[in-house]
Amino acid sequence: MSAMRSRQNPSSDDRLLAIHVQLVQAVEDLMRSDAWMATLRVAARFTSYSPSNILLIAAQRPDATRVAGIRTWNALGRRVVKGEHGIAILAPCTYRQRDEGVQPVASSSPSSDADEPSTVLRGFKVVHVFDVAQTTGDDLPDVGPTLLRGDAPAGLWDHLARLAADDGYALERGPCPLGVNGFTDPAGHRVRVRVDLDPAHAAKTLAHELGHIRADHPTRFPGYPTDFACRGQAEVEAESVAYIVMTHAGVAAEAYSTAYIAGWSFGDPDAAKASVAIVVTTARSLLLGGAMDQRPSRRSGPEERVEAAISGNRTASAEPRCLGQS
Numbered sequence: 001m002s003a004m005r006s007r008q009n010p011s012s013d014d015r016l017l018a019i020h021v022q023l024v025q026a027v028e029d030l031m032r033s034d035a036w037m038a039t040l041r042v043a044a045r046f047t048s049y050s051p052s053n054i055l056l057i058a059a060q061r062p063d064a065t066r067v068a069g070i071r072t073w074n075a076l077g078r079r080v081v082k083g084e085h086g087i088a089i090l091a092p093c094t095y096r097q098r099d100e101g102v103q104p105v106a107s108s109s110p111s112s113d114a115d116e117p118s119t120v121l122r123g124f125k126v127v128h129v130f131d132v133a134q135t136t137g138d139d140l141p142d143v144g145p146t147l148l149r150g151d152a153p154a155g156l157w158d159h160l161a162r163l164a165a166d167d168g169y170a171l172e173r174g175p176c177p178l179g180v181n182g183f184t185d186p187a188g189h190r191v192r193v194r195v196d197l198d199p200a201h202a203a204k205t206l207a208h209e210l211g212h213i214r215a216d217h218p219t220r221f222p223g224y225p226t227d228f229a230c231r232g233q234a235e236v237e238a239e240s241v242a243y244i245v246m247t248h249a250g251v252a253a254e255a256y257s258t259a260y261i262a263g264w265s266f267g268d269p270d271a272a273k274a275s276v277a278i279v280v281t282t283a284r285s286l287l288l289g290g291a292m293d294q295r296p297s298r299r300s301g302p303e304e305r306v307e308a309a310i311s312g313n314r315t316a317s318a319e320p321r322c323l324g325q326s
Contacts, residue, residue, distance in 0.1 A: 013058055013280060013284075016087075016244055016248070016280045016283055016284060017276075017280060018171045019190065019243070019244050019247045020060065020240065020244060020276055020279060020280060022247075023240060023243050023244075023254075023257065023258070023272065024269075024273055026254055026258045026261050027258055027261050027265065027269060027272050028269040030034070030258050030259065030262045033035040039118075040112045046295045047167075048118065049067070049089065050090075052090065053090060054091040054093050054179075055176050056088065056089050056090070057089065057129075057178065058086070058177075058178045059090065059092055060087045060257055061131055062178075063133070064087065064131040064133075064178070064323045065131065065132060065133070065255045066131065066132040067087065067129045067130065067131050068129055068130065068138070069128075069129050069130075070128075072152045073130060073135050073137075074137065076137075076140065077137045077138030078132075078136060078137030078138060078140075079135060079136060079137050080130050080134055080135050080254075081134055081136055082133060084130060084134040086128025086129060086130055087128060087129050087130065087131065088126050088127075088128055088170055088193055089126070089127060089128075089129055090124040090125070090126065090127075091124060091125055091126075091127040092121055092123075092124055093121070093122050093123045093124060093125055094120065094121055094122070095120055095122050096120075111128040123314075132279050135213050144259050144263075145255070145257075145259040145260045145263075145264065146254055146255040146256055146259075147181075147197065147256060148198060148200040148201035148246075148251065148253060148255070149198050149200060149201070150198055150199070150200050151199045151200060152199040152200045152202065152203035152249075153196075153203075153251065153288065155288060156203045156249050156288050157168065157199065157202065157203045157206065159288045160203060160207055160210060160245075160286065160288075161206070163210055163285075164191055164206070164209075164210060164213075167193050167210075167213050167214070168189050169184070169190055169193070169213065170187050170189060170191070171191050171192075171206070172190060172191065172192040172193070173192070173193055173194075173195045173202075174194075174195050175195065176192060176194045180210050181193070181194045181197060181201065181205045181208065182194055182205040182208065182212060183209070184209045184212045186213075186218035190208045191210075191213075193205050193206055193209070196213070200246075200251055201256070203246070203249075204245075204251070204253055204256065204257075205242070205243050207241065207242040207245040207246065207286060208242035209238070209239070210241075210286055211237060211238035211239070211240075211241030211242055211279075211282055211283075211286075212234065212238045214241075214282045214285055214286065215234075215237050215238065215241065215275075215278050215279075215282045217234045217237070217238070220234075220323065221233070221234045224322070228266075229280050229293070231264075232264045232265065232266055232271065233271065233274065233275065234273055235260075235261075235264040236261050236265060236271050236274075236275075237275050237278060237279055237282075239261050239264070240257075240261065240272060240275075240279045240283075241279055241282045241283045241286065242257065243257040243261075244280070244283035244316060245283055245286050245287060245288075248283075248287050248288070249287075249288050250296075277326070311315050
């Protein structure tokens, strides 16, 4: 009788594990695709802009998506449209420090010679970049995350909002930084979801942020703001949780979650497998209908079995790689 109930229960560990296996396979397939490799080659040419420059870009061109200098666009086979005005940002002015004084040098090819002078920052200069919409030419490969469209399942948003309140977090809808759909502020105990998202994606974003909270990321990953390895693992876990929650609710989330997880895996297809026990347990605590409204524990019997099933050569007791660095 109990075995029959387990097979019929859509929130059983076996069903959640099957959903996670589906996600891991989709991420691995994407990482092996020619389109993904082409996207990585293009991404390597784009600068990672500072928070200050992101604010400058957003203020001058709020709809900007891909921004680069004219030389980068030319190298990618695109040309800036005549008459377009550049987006002003700040670029560092670096110099090589010598005993006899300070001399300006180009910073594009640092030397490995131990006798070379050190490079110091002496200020900033204004340079101009352009958004992809201001250019024309060769198409750019794009297998990035695609926002979910349409309505969320009935009751899902309200259900997740109640769980956020139960965990002591205030929920807000409002603007977010450029390229961000939502964020969690552990110190301020608040979660914000971008106000202009479709209901389906808003619910997925809220599930993602609850994944951060209920997987105890503020404690497990204290280096999140500065350590990209730990941040990547936290993002993989949170988005995996969101994918399971949405799939269980009947929403196809592959278009967003697969590319998002692949991006934060930094080319390692095993990253999505590393914390399967935590992901499955956390997701189960968020499910609409039959959800166990409790914070997941780090290890328990069923989760050890699920992790062993998906991890292949990894043992069930192995911890996520960046926990030891936190």
